[in-house]
Amino acid sequence: MIDYKLFxxxxxxxxxxxxxxxxxxSLVLGISGGIDSTVSAALAYPVCKKLNIPLIGRTLTTxxxxxxxxxxxxxxxxxxxxxxxxIDITYDTELLANHFEISDGxxxxxxxxxxxARYRMMYLYHVASLNKGVVIDNDNFTEYNxxxxxxxxxxxxxxxxxxYLWKTEIYELADYLCDTYMESTVPIKHTEQSEAIRKSMxxxxxxxxxxxxxxxxxxxxxxxxxxxxxxxxxYYNKVTKDDYSDNSEYCRLIDSYNEQxxxxxxxxxxxxxxxxxxxxxxxxKEILGLA
Numbered sequence: 001m002i003d004y005k006l007f008x009x010x011x012x013x014x015x016x017x018x019x020x021x022x023x024x025x026s027l028v029l030g031i032s033g034g035i036d037s038t039v040s041a042a043l044a045y046p047v048c049k050k051l052n053i054p055l056i057g058r059t060l061t062t063x064x065x066x067x068x069x070x071x072x073x074x075x076x077x078x079x080x081x082x083x084x085x086x087i088d089i090t091y092d093t094e095l096l097a098n099h100f101e102i103s104d105g106x107x108x109x110x111x112x113x114x115x116x117a118r119y120r121m122m123y124l125y126h127v128a129s130l131n132k133g134v135v136i137d138n139d140n141f142t143e144y145n146x147x148x149x150x151x152x153x154x155x156x157x158x159x160x161x162x163x164y165l166w167k168t169e170i171y172e173l174a175d176y177l178c179d180t181y182m183e184s185t186v187p188i189k190h191t192e193q194s195e196a197i198r199k200s201m202x203x204x205x206x207x208x209x210x211x212x213x214x215x216x217x218x219x220x221x222x223x224x225x226x227x228x229x230x231x232x233x234x235y236y237n238k239v240t241k242d243d244y245s246d247n248s249e250y251c252r253l254i255d256s257y258n259e260q261x262x263x264x265x266x267x268x269x270x271x272x273x274x275x276x277x278x279x280x281x282x283x284x285k286e287i288l289g290l291a
Contacts, residue, residue, distance in 0.1 A: 002169060004176040008043065011161045015047045018158065024053065026133030029081070030124050031057045033065075033072030035170055036138035036162060038200035041080040042177045042193065043160045044136065048082070056127060057081035060120045062090045064113075064209055072199045079196040093119050113209030117153030124156070134158055142167035142224065145231050146265070147272020148207075148215070151279070166232070167205075167224040174201050219268065220261030229253065230265045241266055 019027070027044055031037045041057065048055040057080065059073040070086075077084035093116045100115070101107055107115075124135045137156030141164055143149050162170060174197055181194040205215040205224070212218045221227050233239040233249045241263055243250040253262045274281065285291040 002165075002172070004173050007161060007173065008177065008180070011043050012047050015044060015158075015160060016051065019047070019051055019053065022134075024133055026054045026056055026128070026131040027136055028056045028058070028124050028128040028131065028133050029136045030120055030138075030156075031059045031073045031077050031081075031084075033059070033069040033074075033076065033200060033203060034205060035174055035200050035203070036140055037136075038072075038076045038197055039162060039170055039174050039177065040136050040138050040160055041076055042174075042181070042197060045080045045193070053133075054082035054131070055080060056131060056133065057084040058124060058127060059084075059086045060089045060123055061086060062088070062093055062116055062209075064116075066206070068203055069206070072196070072203055075192075075196040075199050079193040087123070089116070089119055089123070109209070109211045113207060113211050114150045114153060116209050117150035121153050121156070128157075136160065137163075139163055140165055140167055140170050142228055142231060144276065145235060146219070146227075146268050147275040148218075148268075149275070151275060166228045168228045171201060171224075220264040221257055222261075226257050226261070227265060230257075230262050231269065234266060234269050239266070 018024075027048060029037060029041055029044065031041065041055070044055050057077040059070070059077055061070060061073075074086065077086075093112075096115050096119065097107060097112050121135070127133075128135050135156035135158075137154075137159040139149055139154060139159065140162045144163065149155065165173065178194045178197040178201075181190040181197070204213075206213070207215065207218075216223055216227060219227050221230070230239075230253055233253060237249050239249045239253070241250065250262075
């Protein structure tokens, strides 16, 4: 069981030290309304306030963002950021997609989604450059193991510890943060912050790019509890689709959920191994005769 109180204290202390040692003058955060960027905002807010630097938030929307996501993003941005704006990037990303399609042929929803993710990150890095800051990365361990991120699109400069937490643990951390803000001695502002976290927690998780109605629909399972159960068995118990022995963990998983969904998560983990390598992927010195 994770000690979230200790996690939050250590994450904030690490962030404070990082800001001071690198002489940063701001932090920049892309706010989608989803739980990961919301947790990052809640972690970073008191550190930025203590050091008197702005937490800059940008919600970069397109037509594929749902109204509830948009509302949650605005609530989070207003609650935690010193400098918050909503920017509609629909025209820019569609223009790019049209240029690419004219040059090289039609694209899938996934490929168009990658354009949106990379454009968002390009925008955030521009803001960070203007304000002598860094971009906060919001990836968690579930997404990392599924390859559920866009290379050069979702990865920022610093991660406040979400990378080590499964998605279900991100929700537990959010719940803890919500309670700590409610217990604050500044009730009006912190009630707003707690409500913003709750609004984010209530959303159905999606990629915001219109690829599917929900994340878990893409994975073939019903919720992140099921997804994390499968991934933990892959990660800790080395479960594969080939293990049909009596009482095997694989058999338990397909009996508990559905075989197609379990197999899809296992396949996603296997097929995205290249995303978990240090980039750029390259031959080692021995292969090249340089050692």
